[in-house]
Amino acid sequence: MENFTYHNPTRIRFGRGQIAAVDRELPADAKVMLLAGGGSIKRNGVYDQVRRALGRRTVFEFFGVEANPDYDTLMKAVGLCRREKADWILAVGGGSVLDGAKFVAAAVPFAGEPWDILARQARITQSLPIGTVLTLPATGSEANDSAVISRRSIREKLAFINPLVFPRFSILDPETTFSLPARQVANGIGDAFCHVVEQYLTYPADAALQDRFAESIMQVLIEEGTKTLAQPTDYAARANLVWAATWGLNGAIGLGVPQDWATHMIGHELTALHGIDHARTLAIVLPSLLQVQREGKRAKLLQYGARVWNLHEGSEDVRIDAVIAATRKFFESLGIPTRLANYGVKADSAAEVARRLQARGMVRLGERGDITPAVVEKILRLAA
């Protein structure tokens, strides 16, 4: 295990009716910018609960943060925030709204060009405080300090990480997610599962607890994810999914271990090029990536097979084939197709993705830095 620092200061309020606690979490005189997505929160009762909790505080609303939150949209929110001198951001929505809130919170007090926060990893020295009301379990953004922002006008999708943007508090009421379309729930399960894989399926690093926690999260996503898709209003199953998704990317399982993230980097390009849902790009890339990287990941693939999929029979290679197949089948069972062809994408997209990563200087992806653009192309051809 490598040395690490662990600090996760977000206060989580979990369970039924917890949105009312927004009132206790925010200062009475907070001037709040409420950031939200397309308006589903007005149809499922979340908005009403939030406004009730906000009481008489001054609130500025900004709706319209899209999936893969866009820089141009968010800069409008930055403008509103600056104009009205809002001093708290309350993000109400899924990972995109939460990621957007982090960018807005960092951009508002930023003296230079906000794009530099993403494009040049410009140093941030302050941020508005952020609270969140999570309505879609998937990204872990409710309990971490990172955000991914797109800029469609120049076809970019970039991330930033800074401890200043940890939410001060996050409200997780599983009931707010009951009305989600099955496709979004499935995407959330798939996304969370891939977050775990990126931090776990690398090479052994003598991190026994991180490994077992990662396996635990995957087991819960498999068992409870399946349950909650079948019975969307089963509180227990949905609560377990929500909590597992948070732990998929709240930092704990990635401490002191190598991480991969190539599936995400390749997936981001597929979203940028073809508009495929983020989680679906991961489900396309991951099985093929595991196949191509099976030697480097051999020990962990066997451990993953034994502990998560109960695969103990046959030679090592037979078990590795089986665990890759099980992973693919899991995504398919969620209703997520795992082949580029299922999305109408031609095999020659593989070369284009490789070229784009090359152009970004992303030429050594993966935990060993051995996923070159040529390997990316090979992975995507296998995913055709």
Add this chain to the structure above:
Amino acid sequence: MENFTYHNPTRIRFGRGQIAAVDRELPADAKVMLLAGGGSIKRNGVYDQVRRALGRRTVFEFFGVEANPDYDTLMKAVGLCRREKADWILAVGGGSVLDGAKFVAAAVPFAGEPWDILARQARITQSLPIGTVLTLPATGSEANDSAVISRRSIREKLAFINPLVFPRFSILDPETTFSLPARQVANGIGDAFCHVVEQYLTYPADAALQDRFAESIMQVLIEEGTKTLAQPTDYAARANLVWAATWGLNGAIGLGVPQDWATHMIGHELTALHGIDHARTLAIVLPSLLQVQREGKRAKLLQYGARVWNLHEGSEDVRIDAVIAATRKFFESLGIPTRLANYGVKADSAAEVARRLQARGMVRLGERGDITPAVVEKILRLAA
């Protein structure tokens, strides 16, 4: 799963050489009270590393915090702290020193009689900030907000919990624990294991992730604990033990689930009466408690048997017998005897412990409140 709030603000710095980071964690002008135990840190190099990290800061040293830290000892530290106007507490040691530091930190600014913090759960509104350098993996005190304090002069042992006493930072360098006597390492493993059991082995509460995390911690304690006792300077095994012990009682596995803690309450009395090491009292009580409470804990005992001890054969009762035996055997394998007789304690101590708990009003222990003094006596007679 019940509603819960989760907030653990302690910053952990984990790994080799991390004591130097004390310098980055403390303000340059901090007036530090260094709290420590009997002086082993002067023999194993920890003290030198800490003093080096403290640099030119003003430091007041207070050595002599004993196992089961004593109120009278700690009040001397409170006096020193007040006299010298120390504004930070740095605890260097095991759980006893850390618990003691929490009490001192709360008592220094407390206007009333500090004993009331324990005896009357008096309200605390401020605390000195605390940093810790952990040298004995066991209690989780490095990442939680509770402390247990003894007062030998009146044979009391009481706890308090307050978010104000979460350590601001904790340094966990596994190498600092290499020189611990095997008995203390074994006690730490047993103690941490029981912390998990108290939060896990109750009745099912639809908390899939908390269950699997608890099972993960137990598996790591079993596997890596055994390894580290055999090879005390194996860094990987010791690091895994240290990290697992922290997670045994940092709050995460107890969220939204019923908790027992009867083993601890009974064990505290055995320590008070007979001076038996804390962890050893738990190893005495737990197997008999599980036997007596087997009906109420049936479902979780079976799950624990299957997932942690791989017990799948035979009837439910056969498997429950087997898992209780496996638990007892685990303690014994650590070198911890599990019978009162092994400690020269007569069976009639059972009645005395029951009387003491009765006198304290602790008449409904356990997750269902069904462990009356009569049941306590039955448990201890079975542990004879």
